[in-house]
Amino acid sequence: MRTGVWLIGARGSVAVTSIVGALAMRAGLADTTGCVTELPALRGPALPGFADLVFGGHDIAATPLVKKADALASAGVVPGRLVAALHTELTGLEPQLRPLPAGATQAETAAAIAADLVAFRRRHDLDQVVVVNVSTTEPAPPPHPAHHDLAALATALTEAPSGAPVLPPSALAAYAALGAGCGYVDFTPSVGARLPALDELARQRGAPYAGHDGKTGETLVKAVLAPMFALRNLQVRSWSGSNLLGGGDGANLAEPAANAAKAASKQRVLGEILGYQPQGHTRIEYVDDIGDFKTAWDLITFSGFLGTGMRMEFTWHGCDSALAAPLVLDLARLTAAAARAGRVGPLPELAFFFKDPIGSGPHALGDQWRDLVEFAAYLHGQTGEPGGAA
Numbered sequence: 001m002r003t004g005v006w007l008i009g010a011r012g013s014v015a016v017t018s019i020v021g022a023l024a025m026r027a028g029l030a031d032t033t034g035c036v037t038e039l040p041a042l043r044g045p046a047l048p049g050f051a052d053l054v055f056g057g058h059d060i061a062a063t064p065l066v067k068k069a070d071a072l073a074s075a076g077v078v079p080g081r082l083v084a085a086l087h088t089e090l091t092g093l094e095p096q097l098r099p100l101p102a103g104a105t106q107a108e109t110a111a112a113i114a115a116d117l118v119a120f121r122r123r124h125d126l127d128q129v130v131v132v133n134v135s136t137t138e139p140a141p142p143p144h145p146a147h148h149d150l151a152a153l154a155t156a157l158t159e160a161p162s163g164a165p166v167l168p169p170s171a172l173a174a175y176a177a178l179g180a181g182c183g184y185v186d187f188t189p190s191v192g193a194r195l196p197a198l199d200e201l202a203r204q205r206g207a208p209y210a211g212h213d214g215k216t217g218e219t220l221v222k223a224v225l226a227p228m229f230a231l232r233n234l235q236v237r238s239w240s241g242s243n244l245l246g247g248g249d250g251a252n253l254a255e256p257a258a259n260a261a262k263a264a265s266k267q268r269v270l271g272e273i274l275g276y277q278p279q280g281h282t283r284i285e286y287v288d289d290i291g292d293f294k295t296a297w298d299l300i301t302f303s304g305f306l307g308t309g310m311r312m313e314f315t316w317h318g319c320d321s322a323l324a325a326p327l328v329l330d331l332a333r334l335t336a337a338a339a340r341a342g343r344v345g346p347l348p349e350l351a352f353f354f355k356d357p358i359g360s361g362p363h364a365l366g367d368q369w370r371d372l373v374e375f376a377a378y379l380h381g382q383t384g385e386p387g388g389a390a
Contacts, residue, residue, distance in 0.1 A: 003048040003336040004126040005329075006117060006182070008173045009135030010057025010097045013247060013292055014187070016068045017078055017325035018134075023089050024082045025050045034326035036352075037333050041373045044380035046337040053332065054124045056096035058113060058173075059135075065090045065097070075291045077321050096120070106165055106172055107157040113176035121182075128336040131177035131184045132328055133170050133211075138190045141168040146197065150204070153197040171195055178202045178209065183335040186211030187328060189356060193346075203345050208338045210331060210347040213355040216323035217316050218243060218282075218296035219269055220365070225314075226273040227364040229302060237301045237309075239270055240280035244287045245294035245320065268356055272363035294320050327353050337379045349375035349386060 005022075007015040024030035032038035037047055066083070069090055073080035083090070101112050121129050146156035146166055153175070156166045167175060170190035177184040178193065178201045186192030186209075193202065193209040202209050215223065218241055229236050271277040280299075296316040303309050331353055338347055348359030352368035362368055377383045 001048040001127045001336065001340065002052050002054060002125060003332065004054050004056060004117075004120055004124060004129035004182075005332045006120065006129055006131045006177075007055065007057035007328075008131065008133040008170075009059055010055075011059040011061045011063050011065065011068055012134060012136075013068075013072060013077065013321040014134040014324045014328060015057060015059075016065060016072060017321040018328045019055050019065070019090070019093065020069055020072075020078050020082055020086060021325050022050050022053050022055070022329055023086050026053075027086070027089075029082055029085055032326075034322070035330055036327065036372075037330045037376075042376040044376065044382075046340070046376075046379040046381070047333045048128075048336055050329070053329070054096075054126060055093055056098070056116075056120045058098050058100055058116070060100055062099070065093055072292070072321065077292045077319055103162060105157075105162045106160060106167060110157065110172055110176040110179070113173060114180040117177065117180040117182055128339050129180075129182040130332045130335045130339075131173065131182050132332055133173055133184075133186045133188055133190065133192060134324070134328060135169070135188065135190075137188050138168050138170060141171070141191055147195045148197060150197045150200040167195075171198060174198050174209065175201065178205055178207045181205045181207055183207055183339045184209040185328075185331045185335055187214040187324065187331070189213035194358065199345060206342075206344050208335055208343045208345065208347050209358075210335055210350040211354060211356075211358055214324050214327055215353060215355045216320060216327065217294060217318050218298065219355045221296075221298070221314060221316055222269050223273070223363060223365040223368075225300075225312075226270055227366065229300075230274055230364075235303045236270075236274055236278045237303060238279040239298065239300050241282045241296055241298040243282065243284045243294065243296045244290060245284070246286065246288050246290040247292045247320070269363050292319055292321050294318060334376075334379070341379055347375075 009015055069083040072078045073083045098116050101109055117129055146153040160166050168191055170192045174184045174193040184193050189212055192211050298314050300312040346358045348361045349371050351357030351361050352372045374386045378386050
């Protein structure tokens with residue numbers, strides 16, 4: 001099943017790492033470590049193979065793919081030998097990466113994105129196209145009455161002058177993608193397709209969508225540890241975290257509104273799992289020197305039998321792009337398979353991958369894994385449609 005993977009933010013660290021990884025696995029130069037869909041419980045005939053993935057995307061930057069890949073190799077994110085071996089393939093992908101129109105209205109931008117997606121699908125004779133947003137985190141948007149009704153949204157976009165945004169960039173990309181009948185995945189905490197008008201559009205055009213905010217580090221650990229405290233009936237009194245990160249994402253999160261959106265996404269999982277919100281906050285600090293790596297330090301205080309106070313600390317040090325990239329490929333494969341199976345609208349079964357998933361399903365990682373395995377069995381034709389379907 002030839003599947004297009006269209007990346008919003010295609011010249012960024014996560015996107016380029018995803019592309020390098022997919023090309024390397026296709027060529028037999030790397031194994032599938034980190035790709036959840038290659039585990040026996042999920043692997044099967046419904047998922048497009050890595051050789052079936054065709055890449056394209058949009059970005060406001062113009063950095064050549066090879067130059068960005070070389071920079072990631074110098075930073076220790078990807079092996080330099082892979083970049084050298086894949087030089088021809090990376091150079092050959094340049095025509096598939098499109099700039100966004102300058103000075104256009106949002107309606108014109110959405111039309112241009114949709115036209116690029118349609119042309120991409122026809123040019124490569126693709127069965128499915130999945131759009132994945134891996135661009136920088138944006139602030140939470142102010143409410144707009146057009147966000148609740150598709151007809152009103154289309155009118156507002158048409159009538160809005162240039163420079164008067166009706167939708168934040170992630171939602172505009174979702175509007176274009178869903179309108180073109182493509183699946184959409186938001187790997188960021190940005191609003192993306194999480195607007196009533198866009199859900200209406202997805203159902204109208206028969207497209208699935210998933211999100212938000214890929215779960216790659218500190219929150220992944222929270223989703224494992226918090227159920228432990230809940231199942232042992234231990235009272236978590238406080239849970240505070242400090243996150244240090246560099247790179248483009250870190251620089252973007254130095255902006256207070258984007259920082260607040262990200263921190264809220266990271267902290268929400270605790271209340272969902274524990275059933276109450278302990279004291280404490282998640283802080284995010286930009287440290288340019290650590291580049292594409294990130295460090296998180298968490299302090300947990302809790303009380304046990306007879307009120308005895310105890311504490312736990314953990315430190316997570318990881319490479320954000322190397323943790324995120326295989327999940328981007330997983331999500332593209334699963335969303336393409338869901339579209340082929342006729343799923344429309346939100347995909348709550350993909351909550352395993354997200355900090356702040358769509359829907360009202362579980363937030364504990366083990367429960368999310370169970371739902372994902374059931375969903376994969378359905379996609380592979382082994383069972384009926386799972387109960388989490390929208």
